[in-house]
Amino acid sequence: MQFKHIIFIGIGIVLGVSGKAILERISPEKAGLSTPNSIWCSEDAGTFSCSMHTTVSLTEPGLCPICGMELVDKKINPNFNPDLIPLAQGEFEQLQIRTERVAKGKGESGTLHLSGRLELDQSRIFRQVCHLPGLIEKLFISREGMVVRKGQAIASIYSKELIAALETYHLNKHAESLTRSALNNLRAWKIPDSYFESVDMESDYYQAVPVYSDFDGVVLKKLAVEGEYATNSHMGHPTVLYEVADLSEIWAVLDVYEADLHKIKEGAVVELSLPAFPGEIWLGSVSKIGDQLEMQNQTISVRIIVPNPGNRLKPGMLTEASLYLSPPEDDLIYIPKSAVLWTGKRSVVYKRITTYDRPVFSYCEVQTGRDLGDWIEIISGLTVGEEIVSQGAFGLDAEAQLQGRRSMMNNPDVNNEAGDFMIANQ
Incomplete structure (x- = not known):
């Protein structure tokens, strides 16, 4: 045993x-x-x-x-490698990931497409007043929409005041003060000096005299009628004969979303195309950016001044516009804002590692700078030529969490810092 x-x-x-x-x-x-x-x-x-x-x-x-x-x-x-997220091709397609190369100055390049409507240039709307008091015998502009030229006869006025001034001028030439007063009245009524000497005091001085247009343009409103007694500015409120619009320049008022507003600068050149003139391009420039946001559509009106030779463009026409954006003058890196994930103080971007024969991505923390709407400046963390996830970053981060790899919520460096902080404060 x-x-x-x-x-x-x-x-x-x-x-x-x-x-x-x-x-x-x-x-x-x-x-x-x-x-x-x-x-x-x-x-x-x-x-x-x-x-x-x-x-x-x-x-x-x-x-x-x-x-x-x-x-x-x-x-x-x-x-x-916990910093890498490998995906099968099916997973890559399911997450609908899109990538693009990092480049400098990309934040402001491209084309901004806008739409709007043509409007009258409010600074080119004029009120044609009657400078001569008297009875309106004839209006030569019979309807709205007619074109008038500066110096064109637009009405005839029978004026007792004019007859009295002419009589004073011709019958009292020896009295300098009276003739000077008569001449001042005639000139205030926009009567040319040549008319003073040419009028025949024996026959035609008591006839109606023409009134001439002060502006070029298109008649918007006819505001006087024949037989009406017209007053001038010396009598209080002058009679307005017509409202005239100069269409040699016209406005295109475009609707711009507030997220795109930073891309537009006054003086920028804009290309316009109109359904009324297919295949034609009209050039204009930004003259004013609106001061108030349209709450319903979240847009701001931007005014474009457009030369209008031949008055072909009409107020109310619809227009499409293309604003070509220049790269910024600085030599910085911009990436789509959709590529960046934010968590607390950290900004995260996922890069594609192109050395593998399948989709593989890596976690990368970056430092961001200026916010440019759809784009954001990158101060550090990326270099030109790297391929980043521009769409689908959130889904990729969720996949990284499922795989137990580094992600926004699973960051060993941050977790260690938090643990050290808790220990130090116990």
């Missing part, structure tokens, strides 16, 4: 020594392997591991000491 105990003890010693040797052979510490946390190595670690036993980490290629499978290089296998 004692002999059996001795045998069992001997067998136990042999098994213990053998087990220790085996454990030393496969133990990560004895075999030069890292701890389980070493699988979260950087892309440049250059070590080899087993797909089945991730605690194995050797410096040279070979077979797994546990299962005998061929080791894989962590550097080329994103499954071992």
Whole structure:
């Protein structure tokens, strides 16, 4: 019986020594392997591991000491890097990810397409008044929409005041003060000096005299009628004969969303196209940006001055406009705002790693600068030529969280900082 105990003890010693040797052979510490946390190595670690036993980490290629499978290089296998998010092609398509290259000065380039309507230039609407008091015998402009030219006869007036002034002028030439007063009245009534001497005091001085237009334009409103007694400015409120609009320039009033307003500068050139003139392009320039937001549509009116030779453009016509945006003068990096995820003080962008033969992305923190509406300035964190996720970043971040990889909510650096803070304040 004692002999059996001795045998069992001997067998136990042999098994213990053998087990220790085996454990030393496969133990990560004895075999030069890292701890389980070493699988979260950087892309440049250059070590080899087993797909089945991730605690194995050797410096040279070979077979797994546990299962005998061929080791894989962590550097080329994103499954071992927590900063990388590998996706199957199906996952990539399902997340609807779109990417683009980082470039300088891209934030203000491109074309802004707008729409609006033509309107009268309010600074070119004039009221044609009657400078001569008297009875309106004839209106030569019979309807609205007629074109008038400066110096054109637009009405005839029979004026007793004019007859009296002419009589004073011709019959009292020896009295300088009277003739001077008569001349001043005639000139205030816009009667040309030549009329003074040409009038025949024996026959035609008591006839109606023409009134001439002060403006070029199109008649908008006819405000006087024949047989009406017209007053001038010396008698209080002058009689308005017509309202005239000069259409040599016209306004295009465009609706601009507030998010695009920063892209528009006064003086910028705008191309206009109108359904009324297919295939034709009209050029204008931004003259004023509105002061008030239209709450219903969240738009602001922007006024464009458009030359209108031949008065072909008419108020009320619909128009489409193209504003070509120039790159900013500074040499900075701009990316679409949709590419940036914000969490607290951190701004996150996902970059595509193009060295892999499948979709692989990496977590990247950036420092942002000026907000330019749909674009945002990047101060640090990205370089020109890198490929970033411009659409689908939020879905990619959610996938990173599901895979247990670095993301907005799973950031070892921030978690460590939070842990250190809690320990320091306990």
